[in-house]
Amino acid sequence: MENNEISLAVIKRLPRYFRYLEELLDSGVERISSGELSMRMGVTASQIRQDLNNFGGFGQQGYGYNVEYLHSEIAKILGIDKIHTMIIVGAGNLGRAIANYANFAKRGFVVKGMFDSNPELVGCECRGAKVMPMSEMVPFIMENNIEILALTIPKTSANEVAKTAVEAGIKGIWNFAHMDLVVPDNVVVENVHLSESLMTLSYNLSVK
């Protein structure tokens, strides 16, 4: 099976399947029918069957899905069966919130270091990741083979930091700055635009 053949719509739903399967796994459920999963997730059973059929015959008539198997297959597809090294640039509240997220380490995302331009924050430690000055970012990325940059700084310096980090070897950027980054085509950017999310909430409130 080629990952590239799965439609974007299905890919977007995979993290949610993964979350439900993880909950089932944590509560000791070994198998589940598409009907039961459908009830829990609030989507139709036929949607679930259709989505999961993309990854080959995981379900069995009269047995349902093997939770552990499906969980590990989706993990593979999402690329979270491997370790991903990450640094966080911006050691403010948001950067620290991300560093503290125990979940991320559980899913293979390991924060190796944090960086900040504020000398008062340098030297602090957060879940084993030390805050270093910005001048050490490039050698740190190169020496530790860092794959992902989480950008939790204001937009004024975001593009500059992204450019420098990409030149040092960063492959993916988790961008919290309120702007669209300009990066080479081979770099993956995932945006979390909190103020846009809040505007969507506001819109939905205003039409209710």
Add this chain to the structure above:
Amino acid sequence: MENNEISLAVIKRLPRYFRYLEELLDSGVERISSGELSMRMGVTASQIRQDLNNFGGFGQQGYGYNVEYLHSEIAKILGIDKIHTMIIVGAGNLGRAIANYANFAKRGFVVKGMFDSNPELVGCECRGAKVMPMSEMVPFIMENNIEILALTIPKTSANEVAKTAVEAGIKGIWNFAHMDLVVPDNVVVENVHLSESLMTLSYNLSVK
């Protein structure tokens, strides 16, 4: 014009238009052609014309768009021309990051108070919003007519807090807990599932 008639796809793009228009406004640009806006935003000029035509003839042949007018019209559609009162439940790093976001107040979202079950955090202050004990949440929502609840607590207690807050009068929930909340149909929920965002990044890295 009825807001409800605009397609969901257009609505989803509005916050991004708003962000670009705000940047233009901040840098003193009074008018812009769809061509120029297209270059900045990296979408086609025809897409822009089509999207913005949804809100009536804002653009004029040979003149382009009046930035201030378009900015304020989009603000109205998004419901951010009014004040929205908000409380934050969970005064950890993420809750504090949100309270500190100066942008949100600028767009009419005012954090009136924060709540936490941890007695050590109660009494702290963040941008003028005091951290109060959970027992005070319900009367606070009722007395201050709070509209939005930002939920930045672990999933274990998220549904319980959401239920109590909705009964007290909350209309919209900005949910950062890693779960799907169960709320009545008339309550708007906007999810920010950070770990799902990170899995999407991981997937895109794995197929590159």
